[in-house]
Amino acid sequence: MRHSAWTSPFPGGKSESTELPQSLNRSQTDKRDFVAEISCTPAIFSAKEREAGARRVSLLSLSPRGLLCRGSQEMDETVAEFFRRTILKIPITEMMTVLKAWDFLSENHLQTVNFRQRKESLVQDLVLLCEEKRASLNDAALLDIIYTQFHRHQKVWDVFQMSRRPGEDIDLFDMEQFKSSFKKILQRALKNVTVSFRDTEENAVWIRIAWGTQYRKPNQYKPVYVVYYSQTPYAFVASSLLKSNLPLLGQALTVASKHHQIVKMDLRSRYLDSLKAIVFKQYNQNFETHNSTTPLQERSLGLDINMDSRIIHENRVEKERIQRVTQEIFGDYPQPRLEFAQYKLETKFKSDLNRGILAEREEPLRCLVKFSSPHLLEALKSLAPAGIADAPLSPLLTCIPNKGMNYFKIRDK
Amino acid sequence: MSVLRPLDKLPGLNTATILLVGTDDVLLQQLAGSMLKEDCASELKVHLAKSLPLPSNVNRPRIDLIVFVVNLHSQHSLRNVEESLHHVDASFFLGKVSFLATGAGQESHCSVHRNTVVKLAHTYRSPLLFCDLEVEGFRTTMAQRLVRMLQICAGHVPGVSALNLLSLLRSTENPSLEDL
Numbered sequence: 142m143r144h145s146a147w148t149s150p151f152p153g154g155k156s157e158s159t160e161l162p163q164s165l166n167r168s169q170t171d172k173r174d175f176v177a178e179i180s181c182t183p184a185i186f187s188a189k190e191r192e193a194g195a196r197r198v199s200l201l202s203l204s205p206r207g208l209l210c211r212g213s214q215e216m217d218e219t220v221a222e223f224f225r226r227t228i229l230k231i232p233i234t235e236m237m238t239v240l241k242a243w244d245f246l247s248e249n250h251l252q253t254v255n256f257r258q259r260k261e262s263l264v265q266d267l268v269l270l271c272e273e274k275r276a277s278l279n280d281a282a283l284l285d286i287i288y289t290q291f292h293r294h295q296k297v298w299d300v301f302q303m304s305r306r307p308g309e310d311i312d313l314f315d316m317e318q319f320k321s322s323f324k325k326i327l328q329r330a331l332k333n334v335t336v337s338f339r340d341t342e343e344n345a346v347w348i349r350i351a352w353g354t355q356y357r358k359p360n361q362y363k364p365v366y367v368v369y370y371s372q373t374p375y376a377f378v379a380s381s382l383l384k385s386n387l388p389l390l391g392q393a394l395t396v397a398s399k400h401h402q403i404v405k406m407d408l409r410s411r412y413l414d415s416l417k418a419i420v421f422k423q424y425n426q427n428f429e430t431h432n433s434t435t436p437l438q439e440r441s442l443g444l445d446i447n448m449d450s451r452i453i454h455e456n457r458v459e460k461e462r463i464q465r466v467t468q469e470i471f472g473d474y475p476q477p478r479l480e481f482a483q484y485k486l487e488t489k490f491k492s493d494l495n496r497g498i499l500a501e502r503e504e505p506l507r508c509l510v511k512f513s514s515p516h517l518l519e520a521l522k523s524l525a526p527a528g529i530a531d532a533p534l535s536p537l538l539t540c541i542p543n544k545g546m547n548y549f550k551i552r553d554k
Numbered sequence: 555m556s557v558l559r560p561l562d563k564l565p566g567l568n569t570a571t572i573l574l575v576g577t578d579d580v581l582l583q584q585l586a587g588s589m590l591k592e593d594c595a596s597e598l599k600v601h602l603a604k605s606l607p608l609p610s611n612v613n614r615p616r617i618d619l620i621v622f623v624v625n626l627h628s629q630h631s632l633r634n635v636e637e638s639l640h641h642v643d644a645s646f647f648l649g650k651v652s653f654l655a656t657g658a659g660q661e662s663h664c665s666v667h668r669n670t671v672v673k674l675a676h677t678y679r680s681p682l683l684f685c686d687l688e689v690e691g692f693r694t695t696m697a698q699r700l701v702r703m704l705q706i707c708a709g710h711v712p713g714v715s716a717l718n719l720l721s722l723l724r725s726t727e728n729p730s731l732e733d734l
Contacts, residue, residue, distance in 0.1 A: 452586045455603035455612070460579075528577035528604060529628065 216272045223281050223361050224271050228264045231288055236263075242287050245280050246270060282337035282361075286349045289366055289379075290341075293413045296366065296379035300408045300416055300545075301391065303374040303400035312399065314371050316346065323348070323397035330389055335359045344371045352386050365390065368413065374400065375420050377413060407548040415477035419542050424477045463525045466532040470539050476518035482547045484510045484537065489553055505553065518542065556607040559643040560650055563616035570708035571599040571615045572700065575606060575638055576623030577631040581656060581687040585623075588690075588697035596710050598701070606638035618708040619650055621700065623687075624671055626657040626664040632671070639678065649716030650707050651680045654696070659686040681723040 216224075231239050236256065240246055246267075254266050271280070289296070305311065324336045333353025340346050348367040353359035367390070368377040376394055380387065391403040410416050418424040454460065486508040514520040518541065525532035533539070541547055572589070574582045579602070586600040599615060608614070620642065625631040635653075642651065653675045657664060675682035685696040707716040 449587065449590055451590055451597075451599050452583070453599065453601045453614075455573075455601055455608050455614075456605075458609065459604065526579070528579050529630065 216276070217278075219358075219361075220276075220278050220281060221268060221272060223278070224268050224276065224284075225264055226362070227281060227285050227288060228267050229260070233260060233263075235291060239284075239287055239291060240267075243280075243284050245276060245284070246274065250274070278335065278361075279337055282335060282349050282351070282364075283339060285361075285364065286337060286339045286347050286366070289349075290339075290347060293379075294411045297409060297411055298368075298377045298379050298413050298416055300406040300420060301376045301378060301394070301403050302406055303376070303395055303398065303403045305374075305399075306401045309401070314344075314398075316340065316344075316371060319371065319397050320346070323393050326393040326396055327389065330393075331355070331386075333357060333359050335361065335364075345369065346371065350386075350390065367394065369394065369398070370417075370421075371398070373421065376403075377416060407546040409481070409547065410479045412478040412480075415479060418477045419545050424542055425472055425474055460526075463532040467522060467525050470533060471518070471522040476516070476522060477542060478519075479517045479541070479547055480513055480515065482512040482517055482538070482541060482549075484549045484551055486510065487550065487552050512538075517547075556610065557641055557643050558606065558608070558617060558620070558646060560617070560646050560648075565618075565708065566597075566615050568596050568710070569599060569615060570594075570596045570619075570704045570710060571601060571617050572704045573601045573603060573617045573620045574623060575603050575620060575635065576625070576654075577604055577628065577634050578623065578625050578656075578687075579604070581625070582623060585687055585693060585697060585700075588693050589701055591694075592698055592701045594701055594705065596705055596708065598704070605634050606641035619652065619700075619704045620646065621652050621654050623654045623656060624666065624674075626655055626666045626668070626671070627660070629665055632666050632674075636674070647678055647680055649680075649718075649720035651678065652700075652703065653678075653680060653682045654687075655682065655684050656687040658684050659689070679720075681720070 233256075237251075240251060250270055254263065254270065256263060258266075320338050327334050327336055327350065331353065332355060335349075335351040335353075337349045338346055339349075346369050348369065349364050350367070351359035351361045351364045365386070366379045370376070378387075378390070395401065395403045406420075408416060408419065415424075487505040489504075490502060490506045512521075521534060521538050524530040525534060537549065537551075574585065576582050582602045586602060589600060590598060592598075601614065601617070622635045622638065623631070624635050653671065655668070655671045658668065672682060683696065683699070686692050687696070703719065705711050706714050706719050709715070
């Protein structure tokens with residue numbers, strides 16, 4: 142819709158008969174059009190509104206593309222800025238891959254851009270290209286999803302589990318219905334929210350939600366990502382700070398996927414694939430490797446095949462036992478990757494010594510033990526063979542992948 | 555026999571055997587490797603053990619030198635060494651036992667105080683060596699020293715005995731510790 146011609150909307154209070162432009166409501170028009178929200182009758186303009194209106198009008202004339210294509214549809218400043226910041230995040234080495242995955246700019250378009258220039262200029266060129274092709278906020282959100290998919294380890298993922306009422310019928314899952322239902326629920330509760338979807342393999346969908354409030358536009362720079370595996374009751378959520386909207390998110394997920402209840406599991410990590418492996422019990426798959434032909438004994442002692450025969454291990458039997466126990470507990474496969482295990486102790490103090498001060502306390506001693514590591518489970522696996530701990534390890538440590546928890550609360554029985 | 559005695563076996567021809575005792579298996583193996591790389595007129599054998607007593611059903615040569623390796627990062631390794639010391643006969647401590655403390659370079663990771671090991675070595679009247687076994691250069695130097703000590707303890711160096719070496723190595727610093 143084009144702006145209809147109007148005379149100055151600020152006629153200084155006189156009741157001239159001006160043509161009233163149709164009040165252009167953003168939601169009624171195609172999202173891609175740039176629309177000025179100036180619906181006005183002269184008399185009701187206050188000074189403040191006049192000022193705001195003046196600012197908006199000046200924005201129109203000053204925006205770069207406005208000079209070139211007068212009056213045509215153009216990208217909103219905020220959307221352009223969002224594009225700029227999103228593209229700027231992408232490392233140059235990944236730029237082509239990400240843009241190809243996005244599939245919004247075709248090969249021909251990409252060829253017109255010089256990828257060897259400085260990053261700022263490259264980003265500027267790409268943003269202009271997006272403006273020319275009239276990319277919308279949705280396209281920008283999609284690009285953001287793709288960037289996050291490539292860099293999923295930059296966020297910390299929580300795991301949520303949904304459940305149905307016992308005996309409830311499970312209908313066939315319809316992805317489109319899920320998406321529209323999810324979006325409707327959020328939009329009904331919060332007018333200002335941007336929801337975008339991207340389907341991936343294994344019947345999974347990545348959902349990006351930018352939250353706003355009743356009075357404020359969605360904040361595109363603090364979105365929440367949800368990865369939902371439709372054939373399972375599990376969803377993985379990465380939120381950046383805004384915890385207040387999580388109940389609403391949970392509700393939307395539950396209702397849209399036809400479940401009854403949602404519960405947050407005590408499992409958290411940066412490595413989405415590892416969380417998946419733990420939750421779907423896919424981590425204990427034994428793969429055939431080249432080394433499987435070396436005899437167990439030599440492998441277990443961690444020795445080179447050309448080991449010096451002048452070195453004799455006295456505790457060979459014990460070492461083999463440790464290797465065997467470790468292998469029984471942890472298996473041969475690569476462990477899923479976690480960074481933390483946290484144990485909150487609320488137990489009474491137990492002491493072998495005679496009646497110290499702490500032993501007489503009735504209240505539980507509160508204590509927090511946190512294990513952190515770049516790869517926690519591999520580190521635990523190597524504790525006994527390295528001689529730092531006795532084998533078998535405490536079941537509190539070894540139960541982590543089995544129970545699917547890495548945050549524990551321990552109380553006296 | 556659960557107690558190691560120095561002279562309960564006959565020596566092998568031109569053979570010198572060292573026993574490294576410590577919980578850090580990787581470090582012990584690396585040290586053993588470095589020692590075996592040294593040029594040495596005698597035939598060297600290195601035995602690695604996590605703790606004493608050693609399994610008794612094995613046929614092993616006479617042990618000429620025992621080195622107890624304590625990792626200053628781990629209380630567990632200190633306790634392990636303290637318990638293993640009970641299984642060594644007193645006559646071993648006439649120059650055929652030495653202590654090696656590793657990990658002193660990373661001060662922030664040390665949970666065993668330097669003085670604890672110094673006191674331990676003093677109690678058993680044996681020399682204490684410090685070496686960061688993780689650093690290759692230090693490890694090579696230490697390996698050279700240990701090979702030399704081993705040759706003396708095995709009696710392969712004419713004119714010097716293990717007891718001579720012990721009195722040479724006895725430190726005259728810290729006279730206050732002598733009072734213990």
